[in-house]
Amino acid sequence: xxxxxxxxxxxxxxxxxxxxxxxxxxxxxxxxxxxxxxxxxxxxxxxxxxxxxxxxxxxxxxxxxxxxxxxxxxxxxxxxxxxxxxxxxxxxxxxxxxxxxxxxxxxxxxxxxxxxxxxxxxxxxxxxxxxxxxxxxxxxxxxxxxxxxxxxxxxxxxxxxxxxxxxxxxxxxxxxxxxxxxxxxxxxxxxxxxxxxxxxxxxxxxxxxxxxxxxxxxxxxxxxxxxxxxxxxxxxxxxxxxxxxxxxxxxxxxxxxxxxxxxxxxxxxxxxxxxxxxxxxxxxxxxxxxxxxxxxxxxxxxxxxxxxxxxxxxxxxxxxxxxxxxxxxxxxxxxxxxxxxxxxxxxxxxxxxxxxxxxxxxxxxxxxxxxxxxxxxxxxxxxxxxxxxxxxxxxxxxxxxxxxxxxxxxxxxxxxxxxxxxxxxxxxxxxxxxxxxxxxxxxxxxxxxxxxxxxxxxxxxxxxxxxxxxxxxxxxxxxxxxxxxxxxxxx
Numbered sequence: 119x120x121x122x123x124x125x126x127x128x129x130x131x132x133x134x135x136x137x138x139x140x141x142x143x144x145x146x147x148x149x150x151x152x153x154x155x156x157x158x159x160x161x162x163x164x165x166x167x168x169x170x171x172x173x174x175x176x177x178x179x180x181x182x183x184x185x186x187x188x189x190x191x192x193x194x195x196x197x198x199x200x201x202x203x204x205x206x207x208x209x210x211x212x213x214x215x216x217x218x219x220x221x222x223x224x225x226x227x228x229x230x231x232x233x234x235x236x237x238x239x240x241x242x243x244x245x246x247x248x249x250x251x252x253x254x255x256x257x258x259x260x261x262x263x264x265x266x267x268x269x270x271x272x273x274x275x276x277x278x279x280x281x282x283x284x285x286x287x288x289x290x291x292x293x294x295x296x297x298x299x300x301x302x303x304x305x306x307x308x309x310x311x312x313x314x315x316x317x318x319x320x321x322x323x324x325x326x327x328x329x330x331x332x333x334x335x336x337x338x339x340x341x342x343x344x345x346x347x348x349x350x351x352x353x354x355x356x357x358x359x360x361x362x363x364x365x366x367x368x369x370x371x372x373x374x375x376x377x378x379x380x381x382x383x384x385x386x387x388x389x390x391x392x393x394x395x396x397x398x399x400x401x402x403x404x405x406x407x408x409x410x411x412x413x414x415x416x417x418x419x420x421x422x423x424x425x426x427x428x429x430x431x432x433x434x435x436x437x438x439x440x441x442x443x444x445x446x447x448x449x450x451x452x453x454x455x456x457x458x459x460x461x462x463x464x465x466x467x468x469x470x471x472x473x474x475x476x477x478x479x480x481x482x483x484x485x486x487x488x489x490x491x492x493x494x495x496x497x498x499x500x501x502x503x504x505x506x507x508x509x510x511x512x513x514x515x516x517x518x519x520x521x522x523x524x525x526x527x528x529x530x531x532x533x534x535x536x537x538x539x540x541x542x543x544x545x546x547x548x549x550x551x552x553x554x555x556x557x558x559x560x561x562x563x564x565x566x567x568x569x570x571x572x573x574x575x576x577x578x579x580x581x582x583x584x585x586x587x588x589x590x591x592x593x594x595x596x597x598x599x600x601x602x603x604x605x606x607x608x609x
Contacts, residue, residue: 143279144390147310148453150283156307158370158379161386163234163311165366166226167242172359174211174246177351178204179253180484181344186257193257194332195340201250201329202336208243215239227370237311244322251328271321278313350489357496362473364503365511365519372511385516387452388459391445395437395470399477402430420544427478428547432591434471435558439587441467443565443580446573462520464562469520472527479534482542491537499530550594561587 147157182200186193215222216236223232255264286301286309360367369382441448442464449457476495483491503526510518538544561583568579 142451143276144387145451145453146279146283148387148456151307156383157387158381158383159228159307160310161366161382162370163238165363167238167245168363169356169359169367170211170242171245171249172355173352174208174242175204175249175355176207176345177348177355177489178344179249180351181348182250182253183257184347184484185340185344192340195335195337196344197250197254198332198334199337199341200253200344201247202334203341204250205247208247211246212240212243215243231308234308234311237315241311241315241318244318248318248322248325251325254328254331267321267324270324271317274320275313275317278316279310282309282313347487347489350493353490353493353497355496357493357500360496360500360503362523364500365507365522368504368507369511369516369519372507373515381515384456384459385462385519387456388462388516389466389520391448391451391460392441392463392466392470395434395441395467395474398434398437399470399474402474423478423481424544424546427475427544428550428595430474430478431471431551432554432595434474435554436587436591438464438467438471439558439561439584442562443584444577446576459516462516465517465520465524469523469527472524472531476527476531476534479531479538482538482544486541488541491534491541495530495534498533499526502526502529554590557587557590 147160151157151160178200182196185196189196216239219232219235219239223229223235226235228234252264252267255261255267282301286297287303289297290301290303366382366386369385370378372378373381445460445463449460480492483489503522506522506525507519510522512518514521565580565583568576570576570579
């Protein structure tokens with residue numbers, strides 16, 4: 119547990135801090151872009167890129183972990199075979215996006231800017247290829263280099279965004295000769311994608327030493343075995359990412375026009391506030407996936423899996439409370455025109471918790487090589503997402519999206535737990551999990567009635583609720599004498 123917590127913390131530097139820094143671009147976009155409709159374009163296109171990234175990696179990250187751990191002597195061959203396979207498909211995809219950018223752009227409603235498609239196609243291709251060297255760093259237990267490279271990409275992306283969206287407009291007024299040769303003040307949201315392609319290209323170059331770290335060899339028979347294992351994970355991944363992004367992809371079709379784009383922009387911006395939970399889940403995932411395969415040979419592995427689930431949920435609930443109790447502070451991240459969408463935040467936060475639990479539960483079908491179960495569960499979730507969005511979005515706009523995601527992840531979480539207990543029974547501490555969940559919901563409900571004319575008083579009263587949850591954590595599961603740094607003061 120200490121090793122898992124340590125690596126989760128290190129990965130979290132890149133995932134949580136990095137995504138937090140990217141998250142801080144949201145106020146930039148909401149304040150600088152001309153309207154919420156422009157931010158709706160960002161929301162829609164990045165939903166597509168998230169889906170395409172999963173397709174282009176087609177489960178080979180997990181497949182690499184599985185086969186590299188299965189035969190450590192052949193891990194170099196596994197790595198090079200995976201690199202060649204994913205690299206080839208990524209190059210083909212990038213070329214296709216550049217050649218067919220005009221018809222694709224027209225079909226998606228971006229007739230005037232087909233270059234958006236070309237740029238994001240190249241970005242997705244580089245990201246997909248880069249996933250394998252990043253997986254190699256995780257396999258080699260090198261979280262510090264992993265975190266450093268992830269942060270490098272994020273910092274460069276932020277710098278380019280600030281340059282194109284703040285510095286260039288200022289220079290265009292103060293010293294136009296410096297920027298007129300490349301800067302178009304009317305290009306607006308397009309510079310978001312320009313910044314992305316530049317930062318992704320730099321990190322791809324930085325990854326090259328870890329690409330050429332092994333002798334290149336391609337084993338077709340090995341690839342076939344890996345694909346047989348990984349392709350069900352592709353279905354799982356596609357369905358899973360569709361459960362996260364399909365609402366943002368479908369939204370322009372269910373609520374077309376300028377109003378739909380504006381509503382999508384509001385939903386995208388307010389959902390970003392809840393991204394803190396997804397950051398934690400992602401950081402946990404980076405360390406948990408290698409952890410479960412390594413622990414599989416340990417006789418106490420089932421106990422370790424149960425403990426990991428419990429502590430994941432406890433910290434997730436702590437993050438939930440931290441977000442909803444201090445929403446009066448967090449809301450200033452986005453421009454006030456977007457505040458009317460803040461009601462979605464608690465719903466989205468809980469859907470992210472269910473998503474994280476679902477990922478935790480995925481260990482049973484990954485370890486027993488029954489990955490098709492994961493695919494079926496995610497397909498079930500996709501069906502729920504589609505049906506509920508089609509029904510609810512025309513009536514309730516983005517609130518329909520939020521509730522669809524909530525129901526989707528709750529259902530597939532419960533179904534995965536049910537089948538997991540049949541195939542690989544694990545004694546999860548349901549009593550503690552249930553107690554903490556009940557207390558969290560109760561404290562949140564109480565906080566809804568705290569509404570005085572003074573914001574400082576509201577924050578103070580809600581802080582009392584937060585402290586009460588922390589006291590419960592310390593009393594039941596985190597005695598102060600066990601926490602490094604504090605243990606010297608508490609015996």
